[in-house]
Amino acid sequence: MAKAVKLIGAFGSPFVHRAEVALHLKGVPYELIREDLTNKSELLLRHNPIHKTVPVLLHGDRPAICESLLIVEYVDEAFDGPPLLPVDPYDRAMARFWAQFIEQKCSMPFWMAVWLDDGEAREGFVRETRANLALLEARLQGNRFFAGDAVGYLDFAACGLAHLLGPIEEVAGASLVGAAEFPALRRWVEAYTSDEAVSACLPPREQLVANFAGKKDKIKMAVNAMVQRS
């Protein structure tokens, strides 16, 4: 009998989403354990003592697998089903390179551009974010998804831009992207969020909006403080 799979996650987290989509695409049944990140459980702290973050994948009774993109690679390798990463080593390298770019260069400027108060600092982050979006637009190369016709690793890595962009912009009252801009990315967002496996683990938009609305003041305070310290 297959070993039980459990995923410790938190609402609205794009990192948890990556792990969930990977499991759905592979057809792996799992139990989702909801974590309250403001009051971390003993279970989470025991299984991820070093980073103390979600997602955490538990497969059978072996120690946990942590870090969302590592979980995606594990799910790809440990279970049968359609490949989540490309098969060719060079294509795999490109997927990993761009995922790293998104993680390290895109996420922070995007977050700052959305939540900061107006001013010079925000303008800088908006410029940077738009430059990054242009690179991702070019990367799509007219494909439906980053690696072609099927959802894969790089789409998950970029998922924060997909289902979270709209709700975040709405709650923050910010608009980074004009209605006619980045058409390939817009099509990608549509394709990604309507994919069957993806939409099975996307919370309804209204819930995401409500969730961010609840955290808005806290987030704005934190990002504005970060900028003032420099």
Add this chain to the structure above:
Amino acid sequence: MAEPVKLIGAVGSPFTHRAEAALRLKGVPYELIHEDLDNKSELLLRLNPLNKTVPVLLHGDRAICESLVIVQYIDEAFDGPPLLPEEPYDRATTARFWAHFMEHKFSMPFWMALWLDGEPQKGFVREARENLALLEEHLQAQGKKFLAGDSVGYPDLAGSYIPLMLDMFKELSGTSLMGDDEYPAVRQWVKEYNSDEAVKSCLTNKEQLAAYFRVKKDKYKMMVKAMLKQQ
């Protein structure tokens, strides 16, 4: 016929070292193209326009950037001893987890502790030592020569900046990261790494490396002060 392999790298760069050591461990012949990072070549800027850094691996006409992406590519594209374990679980929990730890959790405080002074330095030394304790615990629990087994692999390459730079830490930073009798498993791992045949064959001469960092010291000190202000 096999496609030619070239590595664009810089002397003293721990990132270049990761890629070079991976090629040596796999037994892949390659040509090393030396890059002067103060005067970047048109070749580098064309092949790595996004980050403009070394290393860049050229395999035939394919260019791969980012040292850890390169290491994984080398493992997957060429035959030779595997740099990651076979079993998916071990790949995820041991090899990739500890590579991620070395790259994302340890490197920042290590680098900041190296180049900062005074109170800020003390804070990062403390953080680096906490990470050393975690590393020590893992090495002791696992009981193998290297981070994911008995041969040099992906997480060791990710953390190779430690074996490369530990000796000169005190001289460069003015402070000590660990006492002589502290973290014995980490010390042993450093020793094993530096004695590995494939690694040794591409290790920059220690005096050259130390001289390189002495020259760069003021520049790096200025850079980290600016980074700290931005946080």
